[in-house]
Amino acid sequence: MMSLALALAACAPVATNPPALPGSSRDHAELQAIKVADQEDRKPGPNIDWSKVGQRDRDRLKRVRELVATGELRTAVDFFNAALVCQHGPDLADIRLAHALATISATIDATATSANWLSAASWDRLLMRMGKPQWYGTQFTRAKTADARWELYAIDETAVTDEERKRLGVPTLAEARQRAEKLNQK
Structure with missing residues (x-):
């Protein structure tokens, strides 16, 4: 509460005031x-x-x-x-x-x-810090292995849909996994 x-x-x-546009003097x-x-x-x-x-x-x-x-x-x-x-x-x-x-x-x-x-x-990030699977797929971690590869932090794939992710401007799960692979190519 x-x-x-x-x-x-x-x-x-x-x-009392309407929202300002990005970059407003307010x-x-x-x-x-x-x-x-x-x-x-x-x-x-x-x-x-x-x-x-x-x-x-x-x-x-x-x-x-x-x-x-x-x-x-x-x-x-x-x-x-x-x-x-x-x-x-x-x-x-x-x-x-x-x-x-x-x-x-x-x-x-x-x-x-x-x-x-x-x-x-x-x-x-809140879920991750509490040791729970994330919902949207925005958080990445380094594997605790010798090569320390980037990986998508554990995700509850039933929590939200890719359509919900798109609505919020979040990549789909497939795109998030591709991002992890790109991070490992650098």
């Missing part, structure tokens, strides 16, 4: 910059120092939680940006918050395929 109250409270500032500039920095840290490359990225992630997450707590999120883009940063948090509570924020973003703007995708991906 407390989660529902928090979600509704988080939506309260939005109720989007929170600091939150946008935080999201951009988060994504820059994850650009593919051979020299990512994850210990440094981890500290920056913790700093960004702390600031995002402050913005959420003070009611600074107003637009679908704000909720998406905050969710994306929380998705990279180390704790189950961070992933739960990411899922709630992504769901709010997708509710504000149902046409935002990135928010719909993040809602599915955060749900999968």
Whole structure:
């Protein structure tokens, strides 16, 4: 019940204003910059120092939680940006918050395929962190073998259909499996 109250409270500032289009001047500039920095840290490359990225992630997450707590999120883009940063948090509570924020973003703007995708991906990550099979097929792990191949994390293939995946902007299971193979070719 407390989660529902928090979600509704988080939506309260939005109720009086129509949702903004992506890139609107009503989007929170600091939150946008935080999201951009988060994504820059994850650009593919051979020299990512994850210990440094981890500290920056913790700093960004702390600031995002402050913005959420003070009611600074107003637009679908704000909720998406905050969710994306929380998705990279180390704790189950961070992933739960990411899922709630992504769901709010997708509710504000149902046409935002990135928010719909993040809602599915955060749900999968939440299930994965709880040791349960994912539903949508967005999470990959490295095998604990000598070759450390990428593989699709365990999936409950009966939970959702490929049509539901497509509706949320998520690849089909066949496409997700192909992605794992491509990751192993690099």
